[in-house]
Structures are given as C-alpha cells and as structure tokens.
Amino acid sequence: MTHAYAPDLALFINGSWRMGEGREALAVLNPATGAAIADLPVASAADLEEALAAAEAGFAHWRYVDVETRGAILRKAADLIRERADTIATLLTIEQGKPLPEARGEVVGAASMFDFYAEEAKRAYGRVLVRPSGQRAMVIKQPVGPVAVFTPWNFPVYLLAKKLAPALAAGCSVIAKPAEECPASTSALMKCLVDAGVPANVCQLVYGVPDVISRALIGSPVIRKVSFTGSTAVGKHLMRLAADGVKRITMELGGHAPVLVFDDVDLGKTLDILVPQKFRNAGQVCVSPTRFYVQEGIYEAFLEGFRARTAALKVGNGLEAGVQMGPLANPRRPAALTSLIDDATQRGGKLLAGGSAYNEGFFFQPTLIADVPNAADIMNTEPFGPVAVTRSFATLDEAIAQANRVPFGLAAFAFTDSLRTANLVGDALEAGMVGINSFAISVADAPFGGVKESGFGSEGGPEGLESYLVTKAIHQA
Numbered sequence: 001m002t003h004a005y006a007p008d009l010a011l012f013i014n015g016s017w018r019m020g021e022g023r024e025a026l027a028v029l030n031p032a033t034g035a036a037i038a039d040l041p042v043a044s045a046a047d048l049e050e051a052l053a054a055a056e057a058g059f060a061h062w063r064y065v066d067v068e069t070r071g072a073i074l075r076k077a078a079d080l081i082r083e084r085a086d087t088i089a090t091l092l093t094i095e096q097g098k099p100l101p102e103a104r105g106e107v108v109g110a111a112s113m114f115d116f117y118a119e120e121a122k123r124a125y126g127r128v129l130v131r132p133s134g135q136r137a138m139v140i141k142q143p144v145g146p147v148a149v150f151t152p153w154n155f156p157v158y159l160l161a162k163k164l165a166p167a168l169a170a171g172c173s174v175i176a177k178p179a180e181e182c183p184a185s186t187s188a189l190m191k192c193l194v195d196a197g198v199p200a201n202v203c204q205l206v207y208g209v210p211d212v213i214s215r216a217l218i219g220s221p222v223i224r225k226v227s228f229t230g231s232t233a234v235g236k237h238l239m240r241l242a243a244d245g246v247k248r249i250t251m252e253l254g255g256h257a258p259v260l261v262f263d264d265v266d267l268g269k270t271l272d273i274l275v276p277q278k279f280r281n282a283g284q285v286c287v288s289p290t291r292f293y294v295q296e297g298i299y300e301a302f303l304e305g306f307r308a309r310t311a312a313l314k315v316g317n318g319l320e321a322g323v324q325m326g327p328l329a330n331p332r333r334p335a336a337l338t339s340l341i342d343d344a345t346q347r348g349g350k351l352l353a354g355g356s357a358y359n360e361g362f363f364f365q366p367t368l369i370a371d372v373p374n375a376a377d378i379m380n381t382e383p384f385g386p387v388a389v390t391r392s393f394a395t396l397d398e399a400i401a402q403a404n405r406v407p408f409g410l411a412a413f414a415f416t417d418s419l420r421t422a423n424l425v426g427d428a429l430e431a432g433m434v435g436i437n438s439f440a441i442s443v444a445d446a447p448f449g450g451v452k453e454s455g456f457g458s459e460g461g462p463e464g465l466e467s468y469l470v471t472k473a474i475h476q477a
C-alpha cells in the first residue's frame with residue numbers, strides 16, 4: 001500500500017504559500033525507511049522580515065476583531081481539523097513514525113484545543129476596583145502582541161495547536177516555526193486555520209535553520225512573546241535571547257517522569273496501563289513514564305510482568321494495522337539511546353528486554369533495564385525513547401526522595417489503592433502535573449507545564465489563555 005506524501009511543502013507568509021523559488025531546501029525523511037521523501041524550503045532573511053511585518057499588521061487588526069467572531073473562526077478550524085483528520089494523521093505517521101491510531105488521536109486532540117479556546121477567550125475577565133462614587137478604576141486584559149512559537153517533532157500537530165489556539169483566541173498574531181522533521185502535518189493544520197477564515201497575516205508558518213529563525217524572530221521588536229516546547233538546553237538558549245528584549249516567555253521543557261508503584265495495587269491491571277503508556281510514541285513524550293520505582297514486595301513480579309508485555313509489543317511501520325510502536329522520529333534518537341543504555345549496563349543495570357537499534361529506518365527495540373544506579377546517565381538525562389528503568393523502594397519517604405532527586409519536574413505518576421498514599425504523594429511530588437492511577441494529564445481544559453528545569457508557564461486551561469494576555473490598570477478620577 002502506498003500513501004501520497006507532500007510534494008508541495010511550502011512556507012506560509014503574509015497570506016501566500018512560498019515554495020522553493022531559489023530557496024535552500026532541507027530533506028524530510030521517512031523514519032520507517034530512512035529515505036528522503038520531500039524537500040522543505042528554508043526561510044530566508046527576507047522571508048522572516050516579511051513575516052514580521054505581516055504579523056505586526058495582522059495584530060493591529062486581529063486584536064480588535066470581536067471575541068465572538070474570533071471564536072466562530074476557531075470553532076470552524078476545529079471542525080475542519082476533524083473532517084481532515086485521516087489525511088493529516090497519515091501525513092503525520094509517514095513523517096514522524098507513530099502508529100496511525102495514535103496520529104489520529106493527536107489530530108483530534110488538536111481540534112479540541114481550538115474548541116476550548118474559542119469559548120475560553122470570552123472569559124478573559126478583568127475587574128472593577130472599589131472607588132468613591134463617580135470614580136472608576138479597572139483592570140483589563142489585552143493580547144500581548146505578535147508571538148513567536150517554536151514546536152517540536154514528537155507531537156507536531158497537537159503541540160502547535162496548543163500554542164496557536166490560545167494565542168489566536170486572545171487576539172495575538174503568530175509566527176510559528178514547527179519542527180522541520182514534520183512539515184506536512186503542521187502545514188495541513190495551518191491550512192485548516194486559513195480555510196476557516198483566520199486572516200492571512202495573522203498566522204504564518206516558517207521552517208529553516210532553527211537558530212537562524214529564532215535569532216531573527218526573538219531579536220525583532222515586533223515579537224512580544226516567545227513560546228517554546230522542546231529540550232531544556234534549547235529552552236535556556238531561547239530564554240537568553242528573549243532576555244535582551246525582555247520578552248514574555250513560556251517554556252515547556254524536558255521531563256524525566258517517575259512512576260511510583262505501591263504494593264497495594266492490582267499488579268496485572270496496573271502493568272496493562274503502564275507498558276502501553278511507556279511505549280506510546282516510542283517513548284518520545286515529555287511526560288513519558290521513565291523511572292519506575294516499585295515497592296519491594298512486588299518488585300520481582302513487576303519486572304517479569306513488564307518484561308513479558310514489552311517483549312510482546314508489535315513494532316513496525318506505523319501505517320500497518322496492529323502496530324503498537326513505530327520507529328524513532330529521527331536518526332539522532334537511536335544513537336543517543338544506544339549511548340545511554342551502554343552506560344547504564346556498564347554501571348550494573350540489568351538489561352531485561354530490548355536494548356538495540358535495528359532494521360532500516362530508525363527502529364529501536366522496546367527496552368527494560370532493572371536496578372539502574374542513580375549515577376547512570378539515564379537516571380539523570382531524559383532518554384526520550386522506548387526505555388524503562390526500574391529500582392525498588394521500601395518506604396513512601398524513600399520513593400518520594402528518589403522521584404524528586406532530578407532537576408526536572410514536568411509530570412510524575414503514582415499507582416496505589418490507598419487514598420492516604422495518593423494524597424501524600426500528590427502533595428509531595430515536585431512536578432507540574434501528577435497522575436494518580438492515570439496518565440490522562442494533557443487535556444484542553446487543564447494547565448500543563450513544568451517546575452524546576454522543566455520550565456515555567458502553563459498551556460491548557462485558563463492559564464494557557466492568560467499567558468497570551470497582559471494586564472492593564474485604568475484609573476479614572
């Protein structure tokens with residue numbers, strides 16, 4: 001079975017799609033084969049200047065479009081995304097690797113972002129302060145201005161929607177630079193917005209050399225806010241760039257999620273939840289469960305159950321029916337994982353499943369390593385791949401100390417049947433999101449964001465809208 005990819009990849013600037021036309025190009029790869037499947041034009045300095053000028057003009061208009069009209073356009077975009085979900089999901093699987101049902105779920109999740117913020121924008125309330133009769137003092141919320149957003153390749157459609165929806169709902173114009181690995185699915189999302197009626201200069205899409213683009217956009221006085229999802233290292237770099245212009249920033253950075261499994265759980269049912277979550281999107285998830293801390297009485301049974309379920313996973317091309325895990329998204333990941341796994345086993349970790357890259361493309365075996373010492377790199381560096389590491393614990397205090405020992409704090413999870421344990425771990429885990437007996441922590445109506453080196457600022461929920469608004473006090477005698 002062959003599927004059409006995208007022969008016409010383009011930038012979207014000031015209302016028109018810009019193809020090659022003498023621009024340099026980057027190759028887009030199919031991670032299931034390693035083959036180059038398309039050329040992606042690189043934005044030039046002139047392209048970026050034009051995008052900035054358009055975003056400035058677009059903001060001057062869009063900020064005054066009434067909220068009902070903005071909401072109607074965003075709801076229409078959500079409908080178009082759902083109508084085109086199968087096509088967008090196929091593009092996403094071809095360029096990113098994840099199994100088609102996961103890709104479809106991602107696209108539908110992106111639509112939910114536009115639905116939510118189409119409504120939430122109506123609740124950008126300010127307040128009226130108490131003053132003597134005849135006087136007024138008001139606090140109002142206004143859109144921050146043109147925004148530059150940078151999104152990664154692991155959830156290219158959902159993570160782009162998570163920024164575009166609240167920014168547009170708030171009245172901001174946006175220049176988006178999604179990851180160059182996955183341009184067809186992100187362009188398809190942009191087409192839904194344009195077809196729904198978002199004005200041409202309000203929303204623009206550029207690709208190219210990331211550092212060239214981020215320096216040009218963040219360095220421009222036109223851009224008032226920067227929102228980034230990606231690695232902590234790049235996040236720190238962008239924060240330094242943003243500091244020069246004192247720009248508002250939202251940083252959604254890496255995690256290293258702990259999972260505490262207490263001995264009161266139904267182990268079989270718990271493993272049936274844990275193992276598919278670990279290997280969802282081949283572990284390339286910022287909230288992927290990674291460090292499994294298991295209470296000592298059930299540790300051996302946990303390892304055997306985890307190992308058996310891991311070995312039974314069907315890995316293959318994400319377009320094939322029944323495939324549960326696809327390849328990694330780019331050639332950097334297998335190399336990075338191999339180095340982390342070698343280090344973990346050399347330091348005494350026991351390899352119980354997987355451990356190797358294989359096949360054409362960027363495939364990697366689902367991997368389980370037990371008893372990994374804290375000094376191993378993988379206990380301190382986000383593996384961002386299909387690798388689970390485990391250690392046992394005796395007491396709740398010990399489990400919390402282990403969970404909190406890394407400098408990251410994005411998501412943390414616990415599995416227990418005890419309400420008291422659930423409450424105690426919910427309070428004590430240093431993370432922006434805690435899932436208890438659940439991994440459903442990324443939804444449109446809830447804030448999502450990290451603490452410590454996982455970043456700051458939330459996306460989702462009213463907090464996500466607030467991050468695109470500035471506060472103004474108006475005092476009237």
Ligand code: NAD
Pocket residue numbers: 150151152153154178179180210211212214229230231232233234237238252253254255285286332382383384
């Ligand atoms: P990377 O650090 O080179 O890039 C991470 C992301 O940032 C990519 O999407 C990339 O396009 C973008 N980027 C890189 N340099 C940039 C710049 N100067 N300006 C703007 N954007 C820039 O790493 P990578 O090899 O793509 O991914 C490796 C690591 O990144 C992973 O191990 C993981 O820790 C992290 N990551 C996190 C997320 C997330 O959802 N938080 C997503 C993707 C990658």
